Each structure stands twice: as structure tokens, then as C-alpha cells.
Amino acid sequence: xxxxxxxxxxxxxxxxxxxxxxxxxxxxxxxxxxxxxxxxxxxxxxxxxxxxxxxxxxxxxxxxxxxxxxxxxxxxxxxxxxxxxxxxxxxxxxxxxxxxxxxxxxxxxxxxxxxxxxxxxxxxxxxxxxxxxxxxxxxxxxxxxxxxxxxxxxxxxxxxxxxxxxxxxxxxxxxxxxxxxxxxxxxxxxxxxxxxxxxx
Amino acid sequence: xxxxxxxxxxxxxxxxxxxxxxxxxxxxxxxxxxxxxxxxxxxxxxxxxxxxxxxxxxxxxxxxxxxxxxxxxxxxxxxxxxxxxxxxxxxxxxxxxxxxxxxxxxxxx
Numbered sequence: 001x002x003x004x005x006x007x008x009x010x011x012x013x014x015x016x017x018x019x020x021x022x023x024x025x026x027x028x029x030x031x032x033x034x035x036x037x038x039x040x041x042x043x044x045x046x047x048x049x050x051x052x053x054x055x056x057x058x059x060x061x062x063x064x065x066x067x068x069x070x071x072x073x074x075x076x077x078x079x080x081x082x083x084x085x086x087x088x089x090x091x092x093x094x095x096x097x098x099x100x101x102x103x104x105x106x107x108x109x110x111x112x113x114x115x116x117x118x119x120x121x122x123x124x125x126x127x128x129x130x131x132x133x134x135x136x137x138x139x140x141x142x143x144x145x146x147x148x149x150x151x152x153x154x155x156x157x158x159x160x161x162x163x164x165x166x167x168x169x170x171x172x173x174x175x176x177x178x179x180x181x182x183x184x185x186x187x188x189x190x191x192x193x194x195x196x197x198x199x200x
Numbered sequence: 201x202x203x204x205x206x207x208x209x210x211x212x213x214x215x216x217x218x219x220x221x222x223x224x225x226x227x228x229x230x231x232x233x234x235x236x237x238x239x240x241x242x243x244x245x246x247x248x249x250x251x252x253x254x255x256x257x258x259x260x261x262x263x264x265x266x267x268x269x270x271x272x273x274x275x276x277x278x279x280x281x282x283x284x285x286x287x288x289x290x291x292x293x294x295x296x297x298x299x300x301x302x303x304x305x306x307x308x309x
Contacts, residue, residue, distance in 0.1 A: 007299065008230060008270060008273060009228065009229070009230035010295060010298045010299055011273070011291075011295045012230045012233055012234045012237070012273060013230070013233075013298060014291060014294040014295040014297075014298050015234075015237065015276065015277070015280070015286065015291060016233065016237055017294060017298075018286055018290065018291065018294055019237070019241070019280075019285070019286065022285070022286075024241065024244070024246050024285055025237060025240050025241050025244065025246075026240065026244075029240040029243065029244075030233070030236040030237050030240045031236070032240075033235075033236040033239045033240050033243070034232055034233070034235070034236035037235070037236075037239075038225075038232070079243050080239065080249070101257040101260070101261070102253060102256045102257045102260055103256075103268070104253070111225075112225045112235075113225075114225070115225070115268075118268045119268075120264040120265075154249060154250050154253050
């Protein structure tokens with residue numbers, strides 16, 4: 001650990017000790033927040049939302065009309081879950097999510113963002129040259145598919161509803177959820193091949 | 201891109217815990233702590249998320265090369281100073297006192 005980082009660690013400790021003394025924050029709540037975001041919330045939540053939308057058409061419509069309420073139906077939400085908006089991929093439109101200014105992200109359905117999502121490269125380049133960045137991330141899109149980039153903010157945290165893959169007609173929501181990756185819900189990857197659900 | 205955000209194989213299994221992103225969100229314990237501290241503060245009546253977010257945006261914009269959690273910690277200090285929750289001088293004094301502690305003392309986290 002470098003000296004600078006070590007100093008920062010002590011500084012954060014100093015901030016916490018003062019805020020606790022002033023009764024401005026409860027250390028138990030801090031522990032609960034960390035526990036919640038490290039162990040209870042993650043892309044599996046979003047995968048369940050997507051699988052439900054694939055198998056339940058009225059739910060899909062509710063999700064696209066009011067993402068926050070639709071994910072709350074499955075029990076996902078909470079104080080940091082305001083204003084989730086689902087955007088749907090189609091054969092002609094591919095959606096991808098970024099936060100150009102900071103790191104806004106739909107925590108209740110995807111957990112905390114990966115490191116690359118917060119990087120200056122991703123934040124600036126995904127807007128300027130999305131097709132190129134997607135290709136570098138392993139997602140080649142045909143020229144005829146339009147790419148739509150959504151800039152998240154505190155007012156609107158986007159998640160992508162990927163297309164249901166062909167060959168999944170007989171699968172139920174539980175099996176389908178196993179195909180849905182975090183990257184597919186950010187829009188930088190595809191859902192897994194159908195046999196991944198059987199192997200799982 | 202420095203990292204390769206390929207599909208996370210560990211998400212394929214039905215019993216995979218949701219946190220298994222295949223990537224580490226927090227590299228050091230203090231990053232985890234400053235995240236929890238900020239969110240806890242914003243859940244209370246002391247501040248709101250948007251106030252913090254505006255300061256985070258400013259800190260990120262002022263130095264794109266600075267590591268993300270360092271910008272976050274700086275933004276939190278800005279918020280505490282601007283709202284008079286914590287005066288910079290008081291924080292500096294406590295920070296100095298903690299840094300002066302002998303080595304090997306017990307960090308409580």
C-alpha cells in the first residue's frame with residue numbers, strides 16, 4: 001500500500017470517527033450498507049427481472065413503462081433505487097448504458113458498477129465511438145443495427161433489456177435468468193449461449 | 201480498455217452469489233468504508249444523494265487521472281465542509297492525531 005493511500009485510509013477513519021461522535025452517522029448503518037451492497041445485491045436481481053420480462057408480456061410492458069415499480073414488484077429497490085429505466089434491445093436497435101459524468105448505475109438490479117464502468121476511457125469513448133468500444137469489448141454489431149447510448153444520471157439509471165435468444169422457447173424464467181449477464185444488461189455483452197442454462 | 205469485461209462465467213451458475221462479478225469493486229478496505237459512510241449519511245436526513253453526486257462530478261472532472269475512490273473521498277469532504285457538518289480544520293486535526301498513532305495499533309476496520 002502506498003503512503004498516499006495509507007494516509008487516505010486514515011483520513012477516512014478520521015472522518016468516520018468525527019461524524020459518529022457528532023451523532024451524524026450510525027456506524028451500524030454503515031456496516032449494513034456495506035453488507036447489503038457486497039453480499040445481497042447484484043446482477044442476479046437484474047437477471048430475474050429480464051427473465052420475467054421475457055416470459056410475462058404484461059410484466060415486460062410494465063417494466064418498460066415504469067422500471068422502478070416493475071423491479072420493486074420482484075422485491076428490488078430501497079433507498080438507492082429511485083428512477084430505474086429499462087431500455088429494450090430489438091433486432092434493429094442495440095442499447096448501451098454509460099454515466100459520462102460520474103458513475104450512476106441501477107444498484108438494486110445490477111449491484112455496484114465494475115471498475116471499467118467508472119473509468120474515464122469508458123465514460124468518454126462510449127459516447128464518442130460506441131461501435132468501436134463495443135467491438136473492443138468483444139461485441140461486434142452488424143452495420144444495420146443502430147446503437148443507442150444512454151447517459152445515466154441520478155434522475156435516470158438505465159438497464160438494458162436484452163433480446164430473448166432464439167432456441168429458448170421451452171425454458172422457464174429460472175433457467176432463462178441463468179443466461180443473463182451483467183454485461184448484457186449494461187449493453188456491452190450478449191446473453192450466454194442457451195446450453196449455459198443446462199450446464200448450470 | 202485496461203480490463204477485459206468479458207462475460208462472467210461465474211454468473212452462469214444458478215447458485216452464484218450475486219456479488220460474483222468477476223471483478224473487485226473495492227480494492228482497499230477504506231474504499232468500502234468511504235462508500236458505506238457516504239451512503240449511510242445520505243440515507244439520514246443530513247444530506248441527499250444529489251448533493252453528493254454534484255460534488256463527485258466536480259472532483260472527477262477536475263482530475264480524470266485520479267483514482268475513482270480518491271475523487272469520491274474528496275467529494276465527501278467537500279460535502280461535509282459545505283454543509284458545515286465537519287470543518288476542514290477539525291478533520292485535519294483528527295487526521296493528524298490518527299497519523300501520529302504508534303505503528304501496530306488496532307485499526308477497527
